Amino acid sequence: MGNGDEVQNKQVIFRDYVSGLPKESDLVVNTGTIELKVPEGSKAVLLKNLYLSCDPSMGVRMKKLPDSASYFPSFRPGSPLYGFGVAKVLDSGHPDFKAGDLVCGLTGWEEYSLIQDSGRVGMLKKVQFTDVPLSYYIGILGMPGLTAYVGFYEICAPKKGEYVFVSAASGAIGQLVGQFAKLMGCYVVGSASSNEKIDLLKNKLGFDEAFNYKEEQNLAVALKRYFPEGIDIYFENVGGKMLDAVLSNMRLHGRIAVCGMISQYHNLDEPEGVHNLMSFIVKRIRMEGFVVSDYFHLFPKFLELMREHIKEGKLVYVEDIYEGLENAPAALVGLFHGKNIGKQVVLVSKE
Amino acid sequence: MGNGDEVQNKQVIFRDYVSGLPKESDLVVNTGTIELKVPEGSKAVLLKNLYLSCDPSMGVRMKKLPDSASYFPSFRPGSPLYGFGVAKVLDSGHPDFKAGDLVCGLTGWEEYSLIQDSGRVGMLKKVQFTDVPLSYYIGILGMPGLTAYVGFYEICAPKKGEYVFVSAASGAIGQLVGQFAKLMGCYVVGSASSNEKIDLLKNKLGFDEAFNYKEEQNLAVALKRYFPEGIDIYFENVGGKMLDAVLSNMRLHGRIAVCGMISQYHNLDEPEGVHNLMSFIVKRIRMEGFVVSDYFHLFPKFLELMREHIKEGKLVYVEDIYEGLENAPAALVGLFHGKNIGKQVVLVSKE
Numbered sequence: 001m002g003n004g005d006e007v008q009n010k011q012v013i014f015r016d017y018v019s020g021l022p023k024e025s026d027l028v029v030n031t032g033t034i035e036l037k038v039p040e041g042s043k044a045v046l047l048k049n050l051y052l053s054c055d056p057s058m059g060v061r062m063k064k065l066p067d068s069a070s071y072f073p074s075f076r077p078g079s080p081l082y083g084f085g086v087a088k089v090l091d092s093g094h095p096d097f098k099a100g101d102l103v104c105g106l107t108g109w110e111e112y113s114l115i116q117d118s119g120r121v122g123m124l125k126k127v128q129f130t131d132v133p134l135s136y137y138i139g140i141l142g143m144p145g146l147t148a149y150v151g152f153y154e155i156c157a158p159k160k161g162e163y164v165f166v167s168a169a170s171g172a173i174g175q176l177v178g179q180f181a182k183l184m185g186c187y188v189v190g191s192a193s194s195n196e197k198i199d200l201l202k203n204k205l206g207f208d209e210a211f212n213y214k215e216e217q218n219l220a221v222a223l224k225r226y227f228p229e230g231i232d233i234y235f236e237n238v239g240g241k242m243l244d245a246v247l248s249n250m251r252l253h254g255r256i257a258v259c260g261m262i263s264q265y266h267n268l269d270e271p272e273g274v275h276n277l278m279s280f281i282v283k284r285i286r287m288e289g290f291v292v293s294d295y296f297h298l299f300p301k302f303l304e305l306m307r308e309h310i311k312e313g314k315l316v317y318v319e320d321i322y323e324g325l326e327n328a329p330a331a332l333v334g335l336f337h338g339k340n341i342g343k344q345v346v347l348v349s350k351e
Numbered sequence: 352m353g354n355g356d357e358v359q360n361k362q363v364i365f366r367d368y369v370s371g372l373p374k375e376s377d378l379v380v381n382t383g384t385i386e387l388k389v390p391e392g393s394k395a396v397l398l399k400n401l402y403l404s405c406d407p408s409m410g411v412r413m414k415k416l417p418d419s420a421s422y423f424p425s426f427r428p429g430s431p432l433y434g435f436g437v438a439k440v441l442d443s444g445h446p447d448f449k450a451g452d453l454v455c456g457l458t459g460w461e462e463y464s465l466i467q468d469s470g471r472v473g474m475l476k477k478v479q480f481t482d483v484p485l486s487y488y489i490g491i492l493g494m495p496g497l498t499a500y501v502g503f504y505e506i507c508a509p510k511k512g513e514y515v516f517v518s519a520a521s522g523a524i525g526q527l528v529g530q531f532a533k534l535m536g537c538y539v540v541g542s543a544s545s546n547e548k549i550d551l552l553k554n555k556l557g558f559d560e561a562f563n564y565k566e567e568q569n570l571a572v573a574l575k576r577y578f579p580e581g582i583d584i585y586f587e588n589v590g591g592k593m594l595d596a597v598l599s600n601m602r603l604h605g606r607i608a609v610c611g612m613i614s615q616y617h618n619l620d621e622p623e624g625v626h627n628l629m630s631f632i633v634k635r636i637r638m639e640g641f642v643v644s645d646y647f648h649l650f651p652k653f654l655e656l657m658r659e660h661i662k663e664g665k666l667v668y669v670e671d672i673y674e675g676l677e678n679a680p681a682a683l684v685g686l687f688h689g690k691n692i693g694k695q696v697v698l699v700s701k702e
Binding site: 239243258259260261264268270271272273274275276277278279280281282283284285286287288289290291294 | 590594609610611612615619621622623624625626627628629630631632633634635636637638639640641642645
């Protein structure tokens with residue numbers, strides 16, 4: 001090992017596999033120690049974590065699943081959580097990084113992370129522009145942004161004037177899909193879980209309409225109200241009953257991009273049945289699931305477009321930032337109860 | 352009216368809307384009369400029907416449904432059924448047809464049909480080649496053939512060496528999908544409802560493997576046995592439990608062409624739930640429903656390819672022919688119980 005200073009390192013430890021919805025007690029904040037140097041001769045990178053991303057898929061990774069059942073492996077009990085984050089390089093044995101660099105990529109839920117795995121070091125990307133909030137690199141300029149971009153533009157192939165519906169519309173991804181739809185000249189409606197979110201969608205994010213699905217007796221009837229002529233494009237974030245209601249309201253040649261099914265993550269062993277699949281034939285529907293990591297090659301083009309749009313004020317981004325690692329369990333668990341207003345972020349340290 | 356001879360005309364009359372599976376008693380064979388001349392000055396065509404097609408979608412059309420719920424309107428109680436057929440023109444007021452022409456298109460379930468509706472006259476196509484059985488024009492060279500062609504080549508975009516699964520594999524469409532898959536260099540497995548059909552699939556139609564789904568306790572386990580590496584392409588004819596089992600066995604970037612869901616036609620008000628939709632994300636699945644009438648522009652290219660393949664012995668076609676209109680109700684109803692071995696046809700008259 002090197003001969004750097006040993007310091008305290010607060011960590012969010014994953015206790016054990018969960019069934020059902022994750023609870024705060026499934027995580028524990030501990031303090032260990034870490035040496036602020038990479039091992040002599042290694043190509044490791046030592047990071048000071050600044051912002052951590054709370055992603056719905058992390059709920060799936062807290063379950064014990066065969067690797068084949070998800071596109072990410074399960075977390076390891078007794079180890080810190082990990083996910084996307086923005087960090088500052090404190091020390092580096094890797095030629096691509098030097099102390100002081102700002103990077104984004106997969107990192108641990110802790111104050112400092114030693115990234116030794118060459119695959120994970122390879123995924124770190126230097127932050128190119130600092131004229132935007134650094135947290136944007138795990139949001140609008142990170143995976144959620146690229147996911148919205150790929151799902152809407154690549155999978156749905158939207159056309160001007162089409163009718164677009166987005167569920168979980170005020171979340172990290174949905175809020176961007178809605179704004180993309182408006183930029184494309186579509187009519188867009190979002191659903192969310194509180195009237196505060198509905199207000200945000202209509203009055204800040206530019207959705208044409210929005211509704212609180214918790215106040216609707218019958219989702220199919222609600223959708224019919226907002227889409228009397230039917231839905232051309234559905235950006236699917238929730239699954240279950242909402243998907244069923246959408247299927248009965250699709251237009252001819254409608255497209256569904258399946259980004260997530262958060263309503264099903266708490267009970268993967270017995271997911272809800274979806275019934276209205278005959279619509280696939282009658283309405284010639286195309287539905288496609290996608291995972292953003294298959295589209296990393298589009299990142300440069302995406303980043304350029306997004307910076308331009310942000311600069312011109314054509315896109316805004318709403319974040320829900322919890323300060324301090326000790327609040328990270330509440331931030332993550334809140335996601336599964338729809339507590340977050342916008343992209344859920346944990347601020348570990350400002351620099 | 353003209354002054355032709357009036358003759359007897361046996362007809363298969365649709366009694367009334369059905370719920371559940373159609374029964375033979377929902378149809379009745381009556382004898383009316385018809386004048387063998389088109390009305391003076393009209394552009395109608397008078398047909399002598401030779402072969403009639405039994406299609407699973409006719410079961411749906413025997414239910415009372417809003418027009419928007421299906422891609423064909425419901426049959427009219429008290430009127431003859433109608434569907435695709437091959438017929439001889441006896442008289443014509445339309446410049447495109449003359450007495451003696453052989454045609455295929457939508458016609459009535461009766462000995463003679465007066466086609467007056469200009470849309471339906473416009474859909475009649477002259478039979479170009481008589482070096483194949485005339486019944487082929489409602490099977491391998493008709494809608495079932497074009498459906499198999501479109502679903503497999505256009506929707507599934509198959510590649511050599513891929514793993515293909517076809518349900519209802521010995522039916523009018525499935526038997527062709529399996530043969531197309533072999534021509535493409537794919538591995539193909541079919542499911543069907545009897546051991547006689549399994550034998551046909553393996554020993555006459557060239558499927559690599561086939562299984563009787565009625566003898567399987569667990570469809571997902573059965574599919575795993577035949578596809579240890581998973582399914583690239585699923586040609587969906589049945590829906591329900593089979594679709595669920597397939598979803599849990601798909602490979603990365605798998606494609607599903609939804610042609611029909613015959614297992615659901617008897618209970619459209621309460622279709623079965625399909626649960627394994629998370630596979631869409633994990634496996635990046637694309638599923639697309641299609642209706643052959645959207646692809647009529649491909650017909651000439653399709654017809655040329657099929658004739659060549661038939662001539663070269665690369666394609667065979669199995670038909671199940673019932674003779675006589677009085678047997679037409681049994682032929683149609685048998686389809687919903689899987690009684691047919693191959694394409695179900697009613698022979699009305701040989702010429």
